[in-house]
Structure formats: structure tokens, C-alpha cells
Amino acid sequence: MEALYHASPFTGYVYPNETIIPWTVMIVIYPYMTGLVAGAFSVSSLYHVFGMEKFKPVARFALLTALCFMLFVPMTLLLHLGQPQRAFNAMITPHLTSAFAAFGYFAAFYAVLLMLETWFAFREDNVIRARNSTGLVRSFYRAITLWSDDISEKARSYDHKWMLTLAIVGIPSAHGLHGYVGFVFGSLKSREWWGSDMMPVIFLFSAIISGIAVLIVLYTLVCKVRKTPIDHACVRGMGGALWGFLMFTLLLEGLEFANVVYKGKEGIEIIMEYVTGPLFYRYFVFQFAVGAVVPIIILGLMFARDVRGKAFLVGAVISSLLVLMNVFLMRWNVVIGGQEIAKTMRGLVYYHDPGGREGLAAALAVLSGPFILLAILTRVMPPWKEMTEKG
Amino acid sequence: MKRKPKGGDIKSGRRAFLRGFGKALASVSALMIGGAGLLGKKGTSDAAVIKPEIPPIPDYDWTEHDWGYGIDATRCIGCLRCVEACKAENGVAPTAHHFRTWVERYVWLEGEERPLVDSQSDPGNIAASGSQKEYRFDNRYQDKKIDKAFFVPKICNHCRHPSCVQVCPTGATFKTEDGAVLIDHDYCIGCQYCVQACPYGARFFDPADQVTEKCTWCYHRITKGLQPACVEVCPVGARIFGDMNNEASDISKFLRENRVQVLKPETGNAPTCFYIGLDKEVS
Numbered sequence A: 001m002e003a004l005y006h007a008s009p010f011t012g013y014v015y016p017n018e019t020i021i022p023w024t025v026m027i028v029i030y031p032y033m034t035g036l037v038a039g040a041f042s043v044s045s046l047y048h049v050f051g052m053e054k055f056k057p058v059a060r061f062a063l064l065t066a067l068c069f070m071l072f073v074p075m076t077l078l079l080h081l082g083q084p085q086r087a088f089n090a091m092i093t094p095h096l097t098s099a100f101a102a103f104g105y106f107a108a109f110y111a112v113l114l115m116l117e118t119w120f121a122f123r124e125d126n127v128i129r130a131r132n133s134t135g136l137v138r139s140f141y142r143a144i145t146l147w148s149d150d151i152s153e154k155a156r157s158y159d160h161k162w163m164l165t166l167a168i169v170g171i172p173s174a175h176g177l178h179g180y181v182g183f184v185f186g187s188l189k190s191r192e193w194w195g196s197d198m199m200p201v202i203f204l205f206s207a208i209i210s211g212i213a214v215l216i217v218l219y220t221l222v223c224k225v226r227k228t229p230i231d232h233a234c235v236r237g238m239g240g241a242l243w244g245f246l247m248f249t250l251l252l253e254g255l256e257f258a259n260v261v262y263k264g265k266e267g268i269e270i271i272m273e274y275v276t277g278p279l280f281y282r283y284f285v286f287q288f289a290v291g292a293v294v295p296i297i298i299l300g301l302m303f304a305r306d307v308r309g310k311a312f313l314v315g316a317v318i319s320s321l322l323v324l325m326n327v328f329l330m331r332w333n334v335v336i337g338g339q340e341i342a343k344t345m346r347g348l349v350y351y352h353d354p355g356g357r358e359g360l361a362a363a364l365a366v367l368s369g370p371f372i373l374l375a376i377l378t379r380v381m382p383p384w385k386e387m388t389e390k391g
Numbered sequence B: 001m002k003r004k005p006k007g008g009d010i011k012s013g014r015r016a017f018l019r020g021f022g023k024a025l026a027s028v029s030a031l032m033i034g035g036a037g038l039l040g041k042k043g044t045s046d047a048a049v050i051k052p053e054i055p056p057i058p059d060y061d062w063t064e065h066d067w068g069y070g071i072d073a074t075r076c077i078g079c080l081r082c083v084e085a086c087k088a089e090n091g092v093a094p095t096a097h098h099f100r101t102w103v104e105r106y107v108w109l110e111g112e113e114r115p116l117v118d119s120q121s122d123p124g125n126i127a128a129s130g131s132q133k134e135y136r137f138d139n140r141y142q143d144k145k146i147d148k149a150f151f152v153p154k155i156c157n158h159c160r161h162p163s164c165v166q167v168c169p170t171g172a173t174f175k176t177e178d179g180a181v182l183i184d185h186d187y188c189i190g191c192q193y194c195v196q197a198c199p200y201g202a203r204f205f206d207p208a209d210q211v212t213e214k215c216t217w218c219y220h221r222i223t224k225g226l227q228p229a230c231v232e233v234c235p236v237g238a239r240i241f242g243d244m245n246n247e248a249s250d251i252s253k254f255l256r257e258n259r260v261q262v263l264k265p266e267t268g269n270a271p272t273c274f275y276i277g278l279d280k281e282v283s
């Protein structure tokens, strides 16, 4: 029996069944990854929908990034389920009062939308590749263009029209998908730490900052590896967006916390014990101070002093890495944090890694999946054209 | 979705494909909007009640019953026979972390404002019993001065508006016509959303079967006219069970003769497990 479950240590009084924490690190990276999808998609939409030329160099790359993360999102849930082979039960007989029931539809819809948008975005390139190659390579590219061969002016404007439509539908879908993930937690009345109306909004904004941050890091990395010039205007644009959204996110998170403390409902003692004890470093120090305040200051100073060029790049990348840590900790502190405060409101449970398919190692493997897939996909469908032509 | 367009004309093939996609997109959106509308109705358990045909239990009509459970906390002596009987009757995992029913001990030491609380799964109590399969409360307060102390048995409240049913994405957890909240173990996907949603900590994940578990009021017994194992075994009659449709039943009498309370009424879950002898510190 011993190997089958992983009880967590606790202090105070917790319900006997609470000594096993139900949602593990897999459910931490689930919103982390959907957040990156929504955020990356937003950046791509800034160009595709709002025509902000600044973001053109990363627009298609952002699309591929979003797609790669989206394809790995279901993995987190499947690894978490006790009976993954029954996962489709939720789609065959969705129980519509459940905030989880429509997830399958929602995610599938959005994944298809992303695939279509990517298909249109890369169709012209792929047709040209098919024409310029022979044999198996040609057949492969013919296949991924779905045997379309028309890249006349008319056909391309048709592509653009579809991309615009898809991107316009995509914006509310991406944000809906992620706000909805916030609702999964925020709609529960059983946990004071989760049951908040602000949860979906906080999830959404932290998603946007994580998406921008991951693109700043990846874009810089790609340019360095490929030894191509960096479009500083683009990084500056993303840095600005990151700065703005980050401030807003911090404000929302601060308000949320202030609300819990100020209202001081039943059980506030245990919440205070928690945030000043086990949560102190990962919440106040790393999530708020290092992960949010520091990048806000770095970015703010750089804009105030009109720092440009390489110095800005370094500052932006450091800020982005800190933001990525911030958002990861935010997910952790919500998902794991919520479960560490016992429903009895008289005790604390301490999460410990269960190992195996739901453990930290498995989570890191799933988290690295999108990056590996992205490396492969960018070989198959390089999004570099507009990165180099502007540089 | 991705398929090869038929016919020689590639362009018109692509068009057709796109038109088809447009329709698919429209219908999926419609579906989502519909879904969202229903989601908006959260909190109404009626939408969650599954209306199946008569269950395949011979001589049992679940529309005729409305089961209810009573707990007289003033009687409980903390002997924990109920916990052991439940585990034996229902094959509950023999550990200190999986319980369909449990008992809490509340103790106010002399002069203390707030109680010390523990249950049979407290490490000290497990050490006293010497096994994760047998349960007893240890004597930790033997030499202490105590102002007030009592035990509170707990089970799934078989809520009228169960949040576990509300959040279950598959419908594996459902409310029966006779008031019990049950889980279809062959349909549960093991997501544990219900474990999170239950405010009372009544649910747990079964490590062997990899599905969620909780008290069923011994549904296999009550539908044959027997009492739940915990009720049957309680030596002091602290646990009362019966049909609230039947005026002569123990539970109807219990409800008529006492001023009862439920746990965490603020959740709106409307438990059908009724207590007497609670305290403000019990939640």
C-alpha cells in the first residue's frame, strides 16, 4: 500500500482525507502552459489583427510557439487523471454544470483554430518549398499545404482574409480559454484561497505577461543562435507591453490579497500564518518582489532613461526571465498554495512531490516538450523570413 | 478536420473545405455559447440531477424514499467502531489517509479560548493504536486540566446542493432520487475536481482503483432495508439513519424532537446530515 499514495505532513488540524494533496505540480503547469499559449497568441495578434508593424518579426514565430504549447496542454491533464483512458467521457457526456466539462471542447476548438491559422500563415512558404524541391520532401510539403498550389495575388489575399478572421476569433478564444482556467479555481467555494471573482482576470493578465516574456527570451535566443540581427524596435515594443501589463497584473494580485486580508473572514488566522510562514519566500519575496517589482523597476528605468540597443536587450531578457519565474510561482502559489491551507481552516498541509507520473521530473519533461517541438517545427516551417528582412 | 479536397480543381476544393470549416466553426461556437449559458446556472443542483430509469435493484423504488442521517454528537464516546466497521464493510483503503467516515475530538484545555482538535488519523493516535488499520484516540490529555471536550462524527453530508456533483465533468458523481450522492466508479476519470470542491473533505482518491471514493450511506445495505454499517455498529446510538418520507422512522423522530444544525451552512450545500450538540468551533 505504501507506494500507492503520498501523504503530506501537516500542522494543526486537517481533515483526514486532506493529508493527500489531490492536485500536484501537473496542475501547476497546466495553467502555466495555457497561459503561455494565450500570451504568445496575443503578441501574434498585435500584428495580425491590429497591424502593429513593430511585432511583425515575431508574429509568425509567436503563432508557432502558441501552437507548440497548446499541443502539450492536454498532456498535463492526462498525466494527472487516474483513468486517462476515460478522458473522453467528459466530452461524450459533458456534465454542463462543471467548469471542467467544456474544457475538452474549448481546448480542441482552440487547437484547431491555431492549426488553421498556422496553416494559412505558412501556406505560401510551404507551396514555394514544395515547388522548389523534389521527391519525398516535395510530397511532404505538398501534403502539409493540403495539396494547394495557388499563390496568386488573389489566393494570398484570400489567405490573409482568413488569417484575420481566425485571429479575430482567436483573441477571445485564447483569452476565454485562459480566463476559464481561472474560473476552474475561482468558482470553488470550498477554498478561501481560490474562491475569488478576480481569479479569472488575474489568470488572464499573468498569462499575457508570461507569453510576452517567453517570446522576448526565445526571440533573442533564436537571433543569437542563428546569428541574425535583432530587431530592437520589436524587443522594445514587447518590453513596453510587458512593463504595462506587468504593473496591471501586480496591482490585481495585490488587490486580491488585500481583499482577503482586509475582509478577514473566518479562518484568516490560518491564512496569515500561512503567508507569513511557508509562503513568505515564494509569495512575497520571489513572486512579488523579485518576480514583479524588480522587472517593473528595470523596465521602467530603461524607458525613463531611454536605454537602447544591447543594454535594453539585456535588461529586457533579465526582466522576462524574472517574469516567467513570477508567473510560474503565481500558478504554484495558487494551485498548491490553495491546497496547503486545509479546508478545516485550522491547519496547514505541506506539499511534497509525489514523484512518478505526476512528479516534478514528469512535469519538467512535459514543460520541455513544447520547446523541443518548436525547435523541430521551426525547421519544417521556418518563421524567420520577416525576422531577417527587417533586421 | 484536415482532409484532401476531392476533385481536380484544387482551388475550388480548398474553398469547399473552407466553407465547411466556416460551418464547423459556427456550430462549435454555438455549442460553446450554449455550454457557457448552462455554466452560468452554477449552484442549482436540479440541473445536475441525473434522471435515469429505475435502478436495477430488485424490490426497490428510489422515488419512494428520501434518506436522511442524524448525528447526536453529545452521545459519541469516540470509540471509533464506526470507522473500522465502515472500512471493513466498504473495503476502504486500510490507511490513515482514506476515510468515508471519521471522528473528531475537540478539547479545550483549562483557560484556553480555542480548542485543540484531532481525529483518529492523527499520528499520535495512529501510534497509540499501533496500526493504520485500527483506530483509537490516545490518552494525550490524561494529565491535563480540561474545561470542555467532545467528539464529532463526520461523514459525507449527501448535500441537497452538492458541490461535488456540480463540478464533476463527466457526471460520474450524481445525486439519486432518494437523496444519496453516489459515484459511478466505472465512469469516473479520476480528475479529483470533486475532491477539491467538497467543502467538508468527505472525498478521497482511492489509491488502488484510481478513482474517487466517499461514503454511500452503505447504499447496498439501505436499499435492502438494512442500516448503514456505522449506524448499526454504534454502541451509543450517536448515529441515526432513516427515511424522511416515513414519519415513524428514527430520522423523522430525530428531526421532530430536536433543534438540529448542519455543518458549514454558509456554503449553500444544504446537507442532509443533521447534527445536535455542535459547537461554534466545529466546522
Ligand code: SF4
Pocket: B155, B156, B157, B158, B159, B162, B163, B164, B165, B181, B197, B198, B199, B200, B201, B202, B203, B214, B269
Ligand atoms: S459532503 Fe461533500 S462529497 Fe458529500 S455530497 Fe456534500 S459536497 Fe458532495
Ligand code: SF4
Pocket: B167, B168, B169, B170, B171, B172, B173, B183, B187, B188, B189, B190, B191, B192, B193, B194, B195, B211, B212
Ligand atoms: S474524480 Fe470522478 S467523480 Fe470526481 S469529478 Fe472527476 S470524474 Fe467526477
